[in-house]
Structure formats: C-alpha cells, structure tokens
Amino acid sequence: MQRTISAGLIGLVFGTGIALSGMANPAKVLNFFDIAGTWDPSLALVMVSALTVAAIGYRFVLRRDKPIVETRFHLPTGRKLDMPLLAGSAIFGVGWGISGFCPGGAIPALGLGEPTAWIFxxxxxxxxxxxxxxxxxxxxxxxxxx
Structure with missing residues (x-):
C-alpha cells in the first residue's frame, strides 16, 4: 500500500510539473523544434532544470542503503548501445517531433482535457x-x- 501511495504522489508531482511548465501542450513542444520559425527555447530550460534536479536528487538518494519503499535500488546495468535501443530512441524522437507529445507529457494532458492526447x-x-x-x-x- 505504501508503495502505491508513493508512486501516486510521485506521479502527481511529475504531472503537475509537466502541466505547469507547459510541456503537456503539444504546440509549445512543437515550437521548440521549429528553429526557423516560431522557436520557443522553454523546453530546453525545462530539460536542463529537470536534469539538474535529478542529478542532485541521485546524489542524495543513492547515498542510502536502500530506497524507502523497496528492498533495493533498481538501476540500469546495461551500457550497450544496441539496435533495439537506437531504433526505439529514433522512433520516440520522430513521434515526439511529429505529435508534440511524449508519454511524460501526454498522460498529464489527458487530465487537462487535451483531445489529441487521447489519440496519442x-x-x-x-x-x-x-x-x-x-x-x-x-x-x-x-x-x-x-
């Protein structure tokens, strides 16, 4: 039960951050990719901010022996760049560039009533x-x- 509540709260914080930053709005994301037109650099600012918070968070969290609601940390061990990883990354990027949605932005957009999020x-x-x-x-x- 504690694990479910924890996951729900983390999802709520993440979704709120996505919604407040405007990243649930596909037009805002697509404007980031429109370098020659209506370029909007705010996505880069959001990403740099998220990476900074995550880097600091990892430093503190990984000092612990184990997570609060798990028996151990579940960190990726593979470092190999293989075809499934590269193909999946390319498909993700193309889909994001075409639709303006990534899974992290589309799920909160459902709650904001964005109709195209349902299709995505x-x-x-x-x-x-x-x-x-x-x-x-x-x-x-x-x-x-x-």
Whole structure:
C-alpha cells in the first residue's frame, strides 16, 4: 500500500510539473523544434532544470542503503548501445517531433482535457503492444532455429 501511495504522489508531482511548465501542450513542444520559425527555447530550460534536479536528487538518494519503499535500488546495468535501443530512441524522437507529445507529457494532458492526447495515448499503447508481439515472435523464431 505504501508503495502505491508513493508512486501516486510521485506521479502527481511529475504531472503537475509537466502541466505547469507547459510541456503537456503539444504546440509549445512543437515550437521548440521549429528553429526557423516560431522557436520557443522553454523546453530546453525545462530539460536542463529537470536534469539538474535529478542529478542532485541521485546524489542524495543513492547515498542510502536502500530506497524507502523497496528492498533495493533498481538501476540500469546495461551500457550497450544496441539496435533495439537506437531504433526505439529514433522512433520516440520522430513521434515526439511529429505529435508534440511524449508519454511524460501526454498522460498529464489527458487530465487537462487535451483531445489529441487521447489519440496519442491510444496509438502509443497500440505501438507498445505491436512491438511486444514482434519481439516475442522474433524471440520464438530465434529459439526454434537454435
């Protein structure tokens, strides 16, 4: 129960930050990518601020033996740049540049009543399901040929 409450509060803080910074507004995000037109540098400011807060937070949090509501820290161990990582990053970037939404901005936009967020989140979930299906099929095929 404590873990669920903690996750909910963290999500609320994150979503509030996204909404207050304007990053749930796809037009604001798209203006960041429009360097030759109506460029809006505020997304860079939000990202630099978030990275600064995260870097400071990691320094304090990782000094602890374990998290407050978990038995251990769950940090990534892989450092390999492989094709799934690169392809996924490229698809994420193209989708963000086309729609003005990333998952972190789209979910709070649902709560703000942004109609295009519903379309984005629906297609995002469909893409996740398709990617899982393809990955499982490839793994099954690799297992059969091995």
């Amino acid at each position: 989140v629906g297609t995002m979930l469909a893409g996740i399901a398709a990617a899982r299906t393809i990955r499982m099929g490839l793994q099954a095929r690799a297992t059969q040929t091995a």
